Amino acid sequence: MSLANIERSDDPAPASLTTLARGVLGDFQRILMPLILFEVAFKGLVYPLWLFGSVWLLPAIVATAGRGGAVTNKDIATFMLSPPGLLVGLIAGVATIWLFLFEHLGVMFIAAMSGQGLAFRVGRVSQTLAAAGLRILRIGFVGLAALAVTTAPFALLAAIIYITFFTYHDINFYLSERPTSFYVGLGIGILLLAGAIVIGFALCVRWVFALPILLLEGLPGQAALGESWRRCRGAFWRVATILLGWEALGLGLSLVVVGAFRWFSAMALDAAGYHVSVVIPLVIILLAGHGLLLAALSFLMVSVHSLLILRLYTERGGTVRFALKDEPVRDRERDPALHEGHKPRILRLWMVLSAAFVGFVAVVAFGSTAQTDAGQRVEITAHRGDARHHPENTLSAIRGAIEAGADYAEIDVHETADGAIVLLHDDDLMRMAGDPRKVWDLTLAEIRQVDVGRRFSPAHVGERVPTLEEAIRLARGKIKLNIELKFRGRNRRLAGAVARLIHRERFESECVVASLTYDGLSEAKRYNPRLRTAAIVTFAVGDMNRLEADVISVNRKFLTNRLVRRAHARGKEVYVWTVNDPRSMIKLIELGVTNIITNEPRLLVSIRREREELSEVERRLLAARYFLDIKP
Incomplete structure (x- = not known):
C-alpha cells in the first residue's frame, strides 16, 4: 500500500510490522531515483559548507582565543566556557541538528509528493525546503534547549559523584588499582549516563512527528513539537521500538558490510603482493569503493528512517496534504523524468556523478599517501x-x-x-x-x-x-x-x-x-x-x-x-x-x-x-x- 492510499488513518489498529516493512520498502523502491538525486544535491551543498566552516569560519573564531588559535588539553575547558568557545559549540551543535533534520525533511517531502501523484521537480523541492528551513531551525533550537535542561541534572550529579569518589588521590591510582570506590563511582556514573540517554531518547521519540507536521500541516516549530507530543500518546512504545529496532538493524548491517569490504580488501591486497602496476590501481579502486559504500549506507539509514516516521505519522491521524504556503503544487502531471524511457538518462547521470566522485576520492586519498614523510627514521x-x-x-x-x-x-x-x-x-x-x-x-x-x-x-x-x-x-x-x-x-x-x-x-x-x-x-x-x-x-x-x-x-x-x-x-x-x-x-x-x-x-x-x-x-x-x- 502506497502513501497515496493512507493519507489519513481512521483505523485504530496499527499495521503489523510486516505490513509496515513492506510499505516502507515499496516507498523506497518507488522514489529511489528522486532520492538519489536529492542526496547528491544535498551532499553537494553540505560538503562545501562544511569545508567553509572547518577551514575558515571555525579557525577564525578560535583565533580570538589567542596563541595563534590553538587550544590544547587543559586550556580547552577554559576556551569552551569563553564567549568564542560557546559560540563554536553553539554553531556546531545547531548546524549538525539542522542538517540532520533538513535531510530527513527532504526525504519525507519526496515521499509525500509521490504519494499524492505530484511531479518531482528540483525547483519544487528546493522552494519547499527553503521555505521550511527557518522552521526547522526553530525546532532544532527548542529541542536542543529542552535536551540541555533535562540532562543538566544528570551532568550535575555526575560532577558530584566524581568529586566524591575520584578526588582523594591522583586519578591514575583509581585507574590502575581500581579500589571499591572506583567501581561504586563508575557504576553510579553509568546509571546516570543511561538515565540521560533514556530521557533524551524519550524526548526525541515524542517529537518524532514534528517534521511531517511542519511539512504537511504548516504548524510552526514549537507548535509542531507540542502536536507531535500529543499524537504520540498511546503509541510511544510502538514508535520507540520500531525506530530503535531499525537503528540497531541498520547499524548492525553497516558493521557487517563494512567489515566484509575490509576483509575483501585485505585479501585482494595480500594477493596483489608488491607488483606496482597491480597494487596502485587496486588501492585507488578500493579507496573509492570504501567511500561510496559509506555514503550508500548513510543514504539507506536516513531514507528508511524518514519513511518509517512518515508511515507512523499517517497511523496517528496524519494527512499527506501540503500546507506550506510557498509550495506550488497545482499540477499533478507525472514528471517526464520519471517515465520509463527517461530512467536510463537519470541512471547515466548518476553513474557520471559517481564516477567523478570515485576519481576525486581516489586522487585525494592516494595523493595523501604519496605526500607522507614515511622515509625518515622514526x-x-x-x-x-x-x-x-x-x-x-x-x-x-x-x-x-x-x-x-x-x-x-x-x-x-x-x-x-x-x-x-x-x-x-x-x-x-x-x-x-x-x-x-x-x-x-x-x-x-x-x-x-x-x-x-x-x-x-x-x-x-x-x-x-x-x-x-x-x-x-x-x-x-x-x-x-x-x-x-x-x-x-x-x-x-x-x-x-x-x-x-x-x-x-x-x-x-x-x-x-x-x-x-x-x-x-x-x-x-x-x-x-x-x-x-x-x-x-x-x-x-x-x-x-x-x-x-x-x-x-x-x-x-x-x-x-x-x-x-x-x-x-x-x-x-x-x-x-x-x-x-x-x-x-x-x-x-x-x-x-x-x-x-x-x-x-x-x-x-x-x-x-x-x-x-x-x-x-x-x-x-x-x-x-x-x-x-x-x-x-
Whole structure:
C-alpha cells in the first residue's frame, strides 16, 4: 500500500510490522531515483559548507582565543566556557541538528509528493525546503534547549559523584588499582549516563512527528513539537521500538558490510603482493569503493528512517496534504523524468556523478599517501622509562630504556616542598607505594624514605624516587630525556627550576621539555631560550601547529596525515603517544611521525629495524593500505 492510499488513518489498529516493512520498502523502491538525486544535491551543498566552516569560519573564531588559535588539553575547558568557545559549540551543535533534520525533511517531502501523484521537480523541492528551513531551525533550537535542561541534572550529579569518589588521590591510582570506590563511582556514573540517554531518547521519540507536521500541516516549530507530543500518546512504545529496532538493524548491517569490504580488501591486497602496476590501481579502486559504500549506507539509514516516521505519522491521524504556503503544487502531471524511457538518462547521470566522485576520492586519498614523510627514521621514546620491566620514573627504568635501544626516555617531574625536582607521575605516592601523601607536601629527605619498587616486584625492593639531576647524569651520552612538567598542586616554580637545572647541566641538546600547560612551556623558554619544548595535545581546536613550540606531542587518536604534513612544513616535529600495538606503530611510521612514545620500546626497535630493510617502493605501498585500515 502506497502513501497515496493512507493519507489519513481512521483505523485504530496499527499495521503489523510486516505490513509496515513492506510499505516502507515499496516507498523506497518507488522514489529511489528522486532520492538519489536529492542526496547528491544535498551532499553537494553540505560538503562545501562544511569545508567553509572547518577551514575558515571555525579557525577564525578560535583565533580570538589567542596563541595563534590553538587550544590544547587543559586550556580547552577554559576556551569552551569563553564567549568564542560557546559560540563554536553553539554553531556546531545547531548546524549538525539542522542538517540532520533538513535531510530527513527532504526525504519525507519526496515521499509525500509521490504519494499524492505530484511531479518531482528540483525547483519544487528546493522552494519547499527553503521555505521550511527557518522552521526547522526553530525546532532544532527548542529541542536542543529542552535536551540541555533535562540532562543538566544528570551532568550535575555526575560532577558530584566524581568529586566524591575520584578526588582523594591522583586519578591514575583509581585507574590502575581500581579500589571499591572506583567501581561504586563508575557504576553510579553509568546509571546516570543511561538515565540521560533514556530521557533524551524519550524526548526525541515524542517529537518524532514534528517534521511531517511542519511539512504537511504548516504548524510552526514549537507548535509542531507540542502536536507531535500529543499524537504520540498511546503509541510511544510502538514508535520507540520500531525506530530503535531499525537503528540497531541498520547499524548492525553497516558493521557487517563494512567489515566484509575490509576483509575483501585485505585479501585482494595480500594477493596483489608488491607488483606496482597491480597494487596502485587496486588501492585507488578500493579507496573509492570504501567511500561510496559509506555514503550508500548513510543514504539507506536516513531514507528508511524518514519513511518509517512518515508511515507512523499517517497511523496517528496524519494527512499527506501540503500546507506550506510557498509550495506550488497545482499540477499533478507525472514528471517526464520519471517515465520509463527517461530512467536510463537519470541512471547515466548518476553513474557520471559517481564516477567523478570515485576519481576525486581516489586522487585525494592516494595523493595523501604519496605526500607522507614515511622515509625518515622514526625515533623511539620509552614511556616513563622501560616501565614494563621496571618501576616507572626510576633510574632502573631509564637503564632499561637504554638497554632496549630507545632514543629517549620519557619522565615526569614534580617539585617537592623544599624545591627539589623529583621524578614522579602522580600527585601522590598512593599508586606507587600505597602512601597517600602529596609530593609537594614532602621534603626531598622524606620522599627518599619511600620505597617505590616494593609494589612492582621483589627484585626492585628499595627503589627510591630519583631527582632530575640524577636522571640527567645517568642519561648523558646514552639516551635523551623527554621531561614532562607536571603543573599541579604547588608546583609554581617548577618551570624555572627545571630550565635552570638543564642550563646548569648543559643538557639542552639531549632533552626536550614537555607539558600539557602551554604557559609553563613559555615560562621555561624564558628562563632558558635554548630549550626545545613540546606542547602535549590531547584535544585541540584550531591549528595547533601555530603554537610556539618545537614539538607537537599528539594523542594517537587525534593524529591525521594532514597534521603531520603541516607540522613538518612549519619545521616542527611530531611525537605521538602512547602506542603499544605493532599495527599502530607501523601505521605511524608510514605516516612519517618523528617520534613514537611507547611502553614497548623493544618491540618498536625490532619493527623499525625490519622496516629499514624494505625498499622505498615497498614502504609506500604498505602506507597506502592504511587508508583502508588494513594491516600488512
